[in-house]
Amino acid sequence: MELIFEKSAPGRHGTVLPKSDVSPAAELPAALLRAEPAGLPELSELEVVRHFSNLSRRNFAVDTNFYPLGSCTMKYNAKAAEEAVRLFAGVHPLLPYLPAGESFVQGSLGVIHQLSQLLAEITGMAAFSCQPLAGAQGEMAGIMMIAAWHRSQGQQRRFVVVPDSSHGTNPATAALVGYEVLTVPTSSAGDMDLDVFRQTMNNEVAAVMMTCPNTLGLFNSQVAEICAIAHGHGALVYCDGANLNAILGKVRPGEIGFDVMHVNLHKTFGTPHGGGGPGSGPVGVSEKLLPFLPSPRIAQRSDGSYYLAEPAAESIGRLANFYGNFGILVRALAYITMLGRDGLVEVSEQAVLNANYVMSRLKGWYDLPFDTGCMHECVFSAARQLKQGVHALDIAKYLIDRGFHPPTVYFPLIVKEAIMIEPTETESKETLDAFIAVMIEAAQLAETNPEALFQAPRTMPVSRLDETKAAREINVCCSWVIAGEERGLRI
Amino acid sequence: MKRSGYCPQTPAQIREMLAVIGVSSIAELFAVIPPELRARSFELPEGMSEFEMLAGMERLAGQDRRDLVPFIGGGSYDHLIPAVVDHLAGRAEFATSYTPYQPECSQGTLQALYEYQTVICRLTGMDATNASLYDGGSALAEAALMALRITGRKKILVDAAVNPFSRQIVQTYLANLAVEVVEIAALKGQGDRQQFLATLDDETAAIILQNPNFFGGVDDFSDLAAAACVRGALTIVSIYPLSLGLLKTPGEMGADLAVGDGQSLGNPLSFGGPSFGFLAVKKEHIRNLPGRIVGETVDKDGRRGFVLTLQAREQHIRRQKATSNICSNQSLSALRGLIFLATLGREGLVELARLNYDKAQYAEGLLAGIRGVSLLNAGPTFNEFTLRLPTAAASVCAQLLTRGIVAGVPLGRWYPGLEACLTVTVTEKRSRAQIETLAAAMEEVLWS
């Protein structure tokens, strides 16, 4: 499809702006002005609408396709939550900073406070900050709080321990906060290797980061012991709560030894993923970390009114422009309100049921490196198919032709040719069966006609793309001419 | 148990599925969880229908005041949003997909993000950018981290006229990294150039500037960028993208890194989020960018297509050596920015910036003409300016609030010594009548 810039015609425009009701002001000095207008495309409104409508049709999405992208919890996003967001439009975030300004925003502050309280009850943590703008920022806040806590104990520690199955954001976060990363291998049972973990631990370890259930979709029954060992060395334990969907109402991380955790509202609490974001990654802490929570914090007076609490001296400070991705917080509150207690329990039960069903039906066809019951997702390996030269990627591409968004492939890194399937609770058995049938078909083709897999996808607007060319001949911005000079084509 | 509408399995299907799995109940699927680890509490309200939920939300939303006339900015701006933005960005194919890991079935998102990257480069006069960051503040922090990596130095100079919240975010991000952050005073509504030049040295990784600054002042930082360059330091300029309809670009000033918050481009106030952050750079720094980047390439049959590229920088490959920990970004908000800019077009953005400028200048003249009121800095402004009032700005602001007018941001909280100062914002949405009402009301509050 043409780029929007290629559809541009000089002098055309879409939106008409209101006429000015004041007289023009004196020009700014030329030294403060840009030399020429930015090279924005010039299109009528209809052309803009066609362009983006047609672009959108080149996407798979939850509303159009089954999207079992492991670790991402691509569940259905309730439309009523979108309605709720509309109700809260148009409030300026600085109002609470004005004298008595809090009284003007009791509704919006209430959303944040109520959601924080619900998350605390769901996870068993003492309190939450909804400020982190995504899971990775929640992790950063969590590790920073741990660093601040150690400092408050008069300690400066060096290391953060992560299992080798962890998500890339975990070690990246530790490094961002200035820690060195120690990696612990996974045992044959799919859990963190407890012996190596014991040997790795020392009094220089600030934190252990665990995903619960882990990224192999397994619940580690030794998790309490791991927390105890870490605590024995004066370290704190971080829970990556990206997989909370599996244990809603079953396990509360705050009760089993975790000191800090983040949750991904865009996974567990049904907010849309937006083609990559915005998400939201509220961070929760146990009692002893309360003073370190990011500021500002939203608190409630005894008369029920909400206010911005003065930041504690120990607070790690501000992470986001304002209070977080507020629009996402509204959606999550709407979701939890609709589902309620029993609805959330049903979520975890049905998510686990669906994943185990897919796992049981496919395990005759694909290698299952950790063959135990799974939680909300299951991780296969295409090692068997690789013997015919077929990679996980080829299977993924074949699924596209059959109308399914592929599972996550090549993560976790410790599983060779990983295929990570997370069906979520919102998919019907009929959909799962159709997906399973195509997965089986792909396994059969790997044996009988691998070429059919190598050629996929054939039904999309593009066939497989040359990623090497993209990385070698960098073109991340369409060229334009400014001051007679061509800019932005090749780097 | 009344089931939610979101879990479709019928009781018969559940039985069938359990049989396939080889267990007798759902409870058995959770048997790996030892009893002592089971939740001891889960005290949540009962669920409800969407109708009841929305009624409750409406009551809650009713506790916000939406009838105030805002002359307030400070990083979040009340701008017009054409209907096409909501309509197109609301399309489920954009909203309910995720990071385009599988490019063949994600060309919509990928091409849109490539176009987004292009408009950001064209707007800022820079060479390259990524597919968005969280917000303006975290983009500034990421830029500072980038400068530390690129230069291998450990000191950053920040103009105190940079948005205080953004400065706080930079402090948060750098707190554990043994970096010296030096703030350059800005008492008269402008960073002190002499102090900048005197403090800039061969240890400095970057200088951080903002245009227009937090007081509303418009500047040309070419001289500071040149001075930084001589010292081997990078220049980071934070900008209000809508102002780039008129104002000199960071690229023209010689900035190495340009950052900003995209809220003003088609994203509603929404109590501060979501919006998006952008970080645009000179081409030599592209491999140091954090986050997703979309690049153009061709498919097996030679057709143009788009992919995520230069991924070896990112956490999912480089882990602890990645350029950042960012994973999810703010794609949908960035898409809104693109649609907004596309529907305004080349001339429309100039016109929009001009409307802001004209109305704000009109307001500035009226308000600064009130007895006892002066401008903190008589230099050029765009759509924000700072008044020095004859009395505490907070109390004037409070009195105007009771009349339904949000007169601006009193600066005392962030700038001790400037308790009498009020930063006023006038966007294209404010009418002449509203501006005149503000002026009359302020005069009354001050003098009657």
Added chain:
Amino acid sequence: MDYYFTKEHEWLRLDGQSGLVGITAYAVEQLGDITFVELPRPGREAKQSEVLCAVESVKAASDIYAPVSGRVLAVNEQVESGPEIVNQSPEEEGWLVRIELADPGELRSLMNREQYRDYLEGLS
């Protein structure tokens, strides 16, 4: 000419007091299409087994360790502009760095071609 090999799949080809360093055909095969090579600054002092530079492919990034200690005398600028030479000719034109040998004794810790071949066999 004599090649020395490391367990991390670097090679060193000595000519006199200095030698060329690159990555082996096996390493290149594992990485796939190389898209970028990040070279050290000439003049840098490298220590044996410490990170010398890095290579990137589409889906991986890999550190290259110094096979011996010494000063970086020169880098192969050709691989900067055209990283594909590393794929085409990993053990000749696709060299990365010329390093001045600080301690010939360190050569003893490296493998010769035969030993490296055996080592590779042990890996599969």
